Amino acid sequence: MAHARPCFFLPVRPFLSRQASCSRILLQYPQKACIARYRLQSTKTDTADPPPNDEVVPDEPSPDLSHLNPPPEDYSRFIFQDKCRVTMHAGSGGHGCVSYLREKYVEEGPPNGGDGGSGGGIYIQTVEGLTSLHKLARRGVLRASRGRNGQGKSKGGKRGDDVLIQVPVGTVVREISRHDPVEEAWARIREEEEASKVSKEEQEMFGNPNDLEGLEDGPRETDEPEFNSIRHDRWVLHPSSKPSDFLMVQFPKSYPRRQNIAAMEPKAPIWLDLSKPMDKPLLLAAGGAGGLGNPHFSTRTMGRPKFASRGEGGMTLELDFELKLLADVGLVGKPNAGKSTLLRSLTNSRTRVGNWEFTTLSPHIGTVITDDMKGRPLVESKARRTHFTIADIPGLVEDAHLDRGLGLGFLRHIDRAGILAFVVDLSHGDPVQELKKLWHELGEYERVRDMDPNSAEDDSVIDWNPFSNEDPEPAKNPFREPSSVTLNTNPDGSLPRLMMTPLHLKPWFVVATKADLENTQDQYRALQEYLSAVQNGLVEHPSGHDKAWKEKICAVPVSARRGEGVSRIPKLVMELLE
Numbered sequence: 001m002a003h004a005r006p007c008f009f010l011p012v013r014p015f016l017s018r019q020a021s022c023s024r025i026l027l028q029y030p031q032k033a034c035i036a037r038y039r040l041q042s043t044k045t046d047t048a049d050p051p052p053n054d055e056v057v058p059d060e061p062s063p064d065l066s067h068l069n070p071p072p073e074d075y076s077r078f079i080f081q082d083k084c085r086v087t088m089h090a091g092s093g094g095h096g097c098v099s100y101l102r103e104k105y106v107e108e109g110p111p112n113g114g115d116g117g118s119g120g121g122i123y124i125q126t127v128e129g130l131t132s133l134h135k136l137a138r139r140g141v142l143r144a145s146r147g148r149n150g151q152g153k154s155k156g157g158k159r160g161d162d163v164l165i166q167v168p169v170g171t172v173v174r175e176i177s178r179h180d181p182v183e184e185a186w187a188r189i190r191e192e193e194e195a196s197k198v199s200k201e202e203q204e205m206f207g208n209p210n211d212l213e214g215l216e217d218g219p220r221e222t223d224e225p226e227f228n229s230i231r232h233d234r235w236v237l238h239p240s241s242k243p244s245d246f247l248m249v250q251f252p253k254s255y256p257r258r259q260n261i262a263a264m265e266p267k268a269p270i271w272l273d274l275s276k277p278m279d280k281p282l283l284l285a286a287g288g289a290g291g292l293g294n295p296h297f298s299t300r301t302m303g304r305p306k307f308a309s310r311g312e313g314g315m316t317l318e319l320d321f322e323l324k325l326l327a328d329v330g331l332v333g334k335p336n337a338g339k340s341t342l343l344r345s346l347t348n349s350r351t352r353v354g355n356w357e358f359t360t361l362s363p364h365i366g367t368v369i370t371d372d373m374k375g376r377p378l379v380e381s382k383a384r385r386t387h388f389t390i391a392d393i394p395g396l397v398e399d400a401h402l403d404r405g406l407g408l409g410f411l412r413h414i415d416r417a418g419i420l421a422f423v424v425d426l427s428h429g430d431p432v433q434e435l436k437k438l439w440h441e442l443g444e445y446e447r448v449r450d451m452d453p454n455s456a457e458d459d460s461v462i463d464w465n466p467f468s469n470e471d472p473e474p475a476k477n478p479f480r481e482p483s484s485v486t487l488n489t490n491p492d493g494s495l496p497r498l499m500m501t502p503l504h505l506k507p508w509f510v511v512a513t514k515a516d517l518e519n520t521q522d523q524y525r526a527l528q529e530y531l532s533a534v535q536n537g538l539v540e541h542p543s544g545h546d547k548a549w550k551e552k553i554c555a556v557p558v559s560a561r562r563g564e565g566v567s568r569i570p571k572l573v574m575e576l577l578e
């Protein structure tokens with residue numbers, strides 16, 4: 001029996017060969033093919049070219065020049081934000097529930113309203129790998145969710161979801177303002193107690209309470225039960241109840257409550273210096289405590305209370321976040337000096353390079369790996385470090401302190417750098433004068449920084465150490481005042497000061513770039529002579545300080561574009577890091 005042959009009609013497209021589809025793309029976008037060919041050619045010719053100036057530049061294998069002098073389409077957009085302000089709302093607590101047991105043959109069951117869930121808290125954690133605050137800045141307002149209300153059958157409400165803020169290592173968090181409903185309620189209660197104390201004293205003295213003024217304010221629930229004013233902001237009433245039901249009800253004194261974890265909050269006002277990665281989050285603001293269900297208020301005289309308490313409001317914090325990048329080496333130089341090219345030649349960074357000023361508009365960090373990933377160091381050092389980081393910031397122009405160019409704002413990112421590397425262009429102007437001008441701008445930056453009113457508050461900075469095993473001091477009073485918690489204080493109770501080494505005391509060296517260009521030897525020689533004179537104390541230190549660091553000042557001639565001479569820099573940095 002003959003079988004009918006199955007016949008399939010398949011679309012032709014999926015069977016098009018890969019080569020055919022590629023050629024179709026090339027037809028559609030001919031410029032792409034050109035770019036690819038250009039890349040191939042440029043790599044070939046660049047590697048074949050010998051360096052023109054062999055005297056200054058040490059012999060080294062020439063790397064792929066397209067990496068150090070990249071074509072424009074190689075640039076990746078880098079969104080960077082180093083400052084932002086964010087408002088955060090901790091969740092408020094859910095309300096307690098008014099309910100009673102309902103069962104067959106139980107006519108008037110006991111109260112069984114559940115407690116409200118507590119509100120979600122706000123936590124912060126530093127994470128390695130993050131480099132910018134732009135994600136946080138984009139959010140603007142953060143809200144932790146509210147706790148759910150309690151339910152009948154003694155069911156407690158679900159607690160609100162927390163908010164975790166992840167920030168880069170090196171973020172400084174400062175409080176701008178806070179609105180804490182619990183704290184405000186306590187302040188009101190204290191005021192009322194003061195006022196009632198004064199009124200009692202006056203009653204005793206004059207014996208005429210009718211003459212007194214201003215004593216009607218505030219909750220007087222226990223004093224005058226027959227004229228109860230129901231405080232709806234504190235109590236949830238049974239839905240079927242009428243105000244007249246509460247005429248004879250004596251409401252208990254209700255004090256604002258906090259969650260127990262609120263004792264872990266840092267002292268107000270918040271000032272945190274998060275300079276290390278944290279393995280667990282730190283609580284910034286605990287959510288409001290949940291309200292209590294009606295069983296909490298049953299007494300011998302009132303077995304079935306018709307009310308439950310409301311949840312507490314959550315705290316609102318307005319915080320300022322500032323990122324101070326933590327790099328071991330900070331590159332300081334004029335625009336177009338070749339800082340970014342140097343960073344690219346030393347690291348895998350993809351910082352933008354261009355032959356015009358202000359190519360770099362935001363700081364970039366690159367990491368130099370100094371071991372071969374097999375435990376063997378490529379650079380011998382006593383410090384046994386396997387890597388160090390370099391920060392490239394936008395160039396400094398003359399009179400940057402007068403807000404010329406991009407100003408001095410970015411210099412705060414090299415505030416914490418252990419070593420300063422001055423990048424001077426040998427092919428453009430006098431490198432000695434360039435170096436002096438850069439030091440002058442650094443001095444001006446320090447002067448402006450110290451004049452900053454915020455720096456006066458440095459005493460209150462908490463350099464939070466996530467690795468310390470000491471727990472924050474427990475609160476003595478459960479209804480604590482904000483100042484009762486201290487975090488990582490010194491034994492004498494004072495807060496540790498955030499230490500910033502003055503810039504002139506930091507080790508520094510000079511990177512003389514563009515040494516491959518013609519007529520740069522004389523400039524380099526003059527620079528070297530000047531630096532040895534500074535080291536021997538024959539001329540004034542360019543910072544103008546007598547006690548400035550001048551132990552091992554040197555200049556490294558490099559052609560960052562060809563990647564030549566740059567291998568001296570990791571060795572030098574490792575020596576200085578020791």
Ligand SMILES: Nc1nc2c(ncn2[C@@H]2O[C@H](COP(=O)(O)OP(=O)(O)OP(=O)(O)O)[C@@H](O)[C@H]2O)c(=O)[nH]1
Binds near residue numbers: 339358359394516560
């Ligand atoms: N010949 C030569 N050119 C270099 C060298 N280093 C950098 N350049 C060129 O100098 C120009 C500026 O380099 P960048 O690395 O962007 O300079 P920059 O200091 O980062 O500039 P800004 O970001 O504006 O501050 C680019 O065209 C580089 O190719 C070098 O060693 N030799």
Ligand SMILES: [Mg+2]
Binds near residue numbers: 352353
């Ligand atoms: Mg640059």
